[in-house]
Structures are given as structure tokens and as C-alpha cells.
Amino acid sequence: xxxxxxxxxxxxxxxxxxxxxxxxxxxxxxxxxxxxxxxxxxxxxxxxxxxxxxxxxxxxxxxxxxxxxxxxxxxxxxxxxxxxxxxxxxxxxxxxxxxxxxxxxxxxxxxxxxxxxxxxxxxxxxxxxxxxxxxxxxxxxxxxxxxxxxxxxxxxxxxxxxxxxxxxx
Amino acid sequence: xxxxxxxxxxxxxxxxxxxxxxxxxxxxxxxxxxxxxxxxxxxxxxxxxxxxxxxxxxxxxxxxxxxxxxxxxxxxxxxxxxxxxxxxxxxxxxxxxxxxxxxxxxxxxxxxxxxxxxxxxxxxxxxxxxxxx
Numbered sequence: 001x002x003x004x005x006x007x008x009x010x011x012x013x014x015x016x017x018x019x020x021x022x023x024x025x026x027x028x029x030x031x032x033x034x035x036x037x038x039x040x041x042x043x044x045x046x047x048x049x050x051x052x053x054x055x056x057x058x059x060x061x062x063x064x065x066x067x068x069x070x071x072x073x074x075x076x077x078x079x080x081x082x083x084x085x086x087x088x089x090x091x092x093x094x095x096x097x098x099x100x101x102x103x104x105x106x107x108x109x110x111x112x113x114x115x116x117x118x119x120x121x122x123x124x125x126x127x128x129x130x131x132x133x134x135x136x137x138x139x140x141x142x143x144x145x146x147x148x149x150x151x152x153x154x155x156x157x158x159x160x161x162x163x164x165x166x167x168x169x
Numbered sequence: 170x171x172x173x174x175x176x177x178x179x180x181x182x183x184x185x186x187x188x189x190x191x192x193x194x195x196x197x198x199x200x201x202x203x204x205x206x207x208x209x210x211x212x213x214x215x216x217x218x219x220x221x222x223x224x225x226x227x228x229x230x231x232x233x234x235x236x237x238x239x240x241x242x243x244x245x246x247x248x249x250x251x252x253x254x255x256x257x258x259x260x261x262x263x264x265x266x267x268x269x270x271x272x273x274x275x276x277x278x279x280x281x282x283x284x285x286x287x288x289x290x291x292x293x294x295x296x297x298x299x300x301x302x
Contacts, residue, residue, distance in 0.1 A: 003210060010206075014199060022195040027185045032194060039195050043202040107178050126179035158175055 009050050014043065017062050021069075027127050028070045028108055034077050041069035060120075060138045067112075067119045074112035110160050114153055121149035122157075 021042050029035045045065040046053060052061050111119060117139065124130045124138065135146040216224075264270065 007206070018195055018199065022192055023187055026187045026191045027182055030185060032191075035191060036194055036198055039198045040202060043199065047202075047206070104178060104182060107175070108182060111182075122179065126176070127183040129183060154172055154175055158172065161175070 006047075006050055009054065010047055013046055013050065013053050017046070020062065021066055024066050024123065024127055025070060028066075028111060028123070029073065030105065030108060031077075034073045037076060038069045038073035041072050042066055045069060057140070060140065063120045063123065063138065064116060067116065067123060071112045071119075074109055106161065106164070107157065110157050113160070114156060117149050118153035118156060121146060122153040125150050 021039060025038045025042065026035055029038055042065055045068060049061065049065070052058070055061075111122060114122065120139065121135055124135045125132075130138075132143045132146045132150075135150070136143045139146060139149070141149075
């Protein structure tokens with residue numbers, strides 16, 4: 001594909017998906033630095049995979065791009081300058097609101113570490129509030145398989161959070 | 170943490186408000202990415218492979234047309250013609266009496282052969298004539 005044609009297509013796709021990407025990536029990061037990095041990764045992924053985004057699976061592929069960008073941004077940031085979780089604050093009964101926000105951030109971080117199919121299923125189910133039929137349609141699988149992906153993702157998240165000794169506030 | 174609580178947390182994440190400045194951050198990131206694309210775009214060379222082929226074809230056609238417009242000259246005779254040995258000393262038509270010209274002319278003139286085989290009788294006759302004188 002010629003460069004000028006690629007640029008034109010990229011502009012079109014960017015304008016089409018920037019709203020969705022902004023909304024989803026902010027909910028998954030809730031941090032301006034991570035969000036900034038994630039959206040840059042998402043633009044790069046759109047540029048690299050223009051052909052796939054014009055095909056019949058474009059709807060599902062944009063989820064994969066968003067989640068992959070989210071995972072990369074979290075991987076780059078965690079452990080560098082962002083303290084996602086402070087266990088002593090979590091276990092402190094006096095700081096109720098802080099604990100809640102910290103758990104939210106921890107769950108966001110764990111979502112970024114989920115396998116791709118499970119992450120897509122979780123995001124579609126809980127971030128986009130989609131029905132299982134819609135998830136099945138986007139993932140090109142049966143409704144039962146979509147339920148299975150969501151269930152597996154919930155289990156993985158629960159196990160990972162339990163392993164980190166996170167308890168309910 | 171039980172499943173229900175985790176679902177509540179996930180739903181809460183899904184209901185997170187998106188502040189307006191996030192859209193501005195996304196716009197800025199988009200502009201930055203566009204600028205990076207402009208810097209990284211490949212150089213546009215004038216001589217692309219297609220243009221090179223076209224230029225070569227035009228040049229070949231022009232030369233071929235020039236060649237075809239001329240009459241075909243007859244093939245040179247295959248008979249060998251002896252042109253004669255070129256003179257080692259060229260004669261200048263401008264100044265035929267110059268020093269070097271005279272030298273060249275002298276060299277080219279045939280010299281009289283020296284008679285070395287004179288017979289004894291001839292020598293004797295010449296001597297007798299001398300005595301008479």
C-alpha cells in the first residue's frame with residue numbers, strides 16, 4: 001500500500017476509534033502518564049496493522065490493540081515511578097477510601113496481565129457492559145465460550161489478588 | 170476476595186468517569202504521533218523504478234529512431250586494395266625548399282651503385298690510355 005494511502009487510512013481509523021480508545025484506556029489506567037503511553041502504543045499498533053483494521057475482524061482487533069497497549073504501558077510503568085499498591089495502607093482499617101482506590105488500581109494492573117482472550121472478554125463484559133452474545137460475536141466464538149473466558153478471567157484475577165494477600169476492606 | 174466483590178470492583182472500574190482533560194491528552198498524543206510519522210516517512214526519490222524504466226525506454230526509442238532514419242550504406246568491398254607504403258618523410262607542400270625537405274628528397278633519390286667488380290682488362294686499358302696522355 002502506498003504511503004499516502006496508508007496515511008489517509010490511518011487518519012480515518014484514528015478518528016473512528018480515538019473516542020473508544022480514550023474511554024477504555026482511561027478506565028483501565030486511571031493515570032495520565034500510563035494513559036499517555038498506552039494511547040501512543042495504540043496509535044502505533046493501528047499504524048502497524050492498518051490492513052487488519054479494514055478487514056471483517058476490525059471490531060475485535062481494536063480490542064486487542066487497546067489491551068495490548070494497556071499491558072505494555074503498565075509493564076513499562078510498574079516498578080519504575082508508580083507505586084500501585086501499598087500493602088500497609090491496604091490493611092489499614094482507618095483508611096477506607098484509600099484502600100478502595102488502591103484495590104481498583106491493583107485490579108487494573110492485574111487486568112493488564114491477563115491472557116489476551118480473557119482480558120478482552122473482561123473488558124467487553126465489565127468496562128463496555130456488553131452482553132455475552134455481543135462478546136461471542138466479537139470474539140467469533142459461542143456464547144458458552146465467551147462465558148468461559150469471562151469466568152476464567154475472574155478466577156485468574158481472584159487467584160492473583162489472593163496471592164498478593166489482598167483482602168476486602 | 171470473593172467473585173461477587175471482584176465483579177463489583179470491575180463494574181466500578183467500568184463506570185469510571187473520563188475527565189475532559191483526558192481527551193486533550195489523547196489529542197496531543199495523536200498530534201505527536203502524526204509529527205513522528207512525518208519525520209519517519211520514506212524519502213520520495215524522483216527516480217522511482219517505474220520512472221527509470223520509462224526513461225530508459227524513451228532513450229532507446231530516440232536512438233533507434235535516429236538510426237532507422239538514415240540510409241543503410243553499402244557494405245565495404247571485401248577486395249584488398251594495396252595502398253602503398255606510407256612515406257617515412259612527408260613532404261610539406263607549404264615549404265618545399267626547406268632544409269629538412271631537401272634532406273628528405275636527397276634520401277629518397279636512388280644512389281648510383283658502386284661498381285666494385287672491374288675486370289683486369291678494363292683496368293689495363295685505362296692505364297694504357299693514361300700513359301699515352
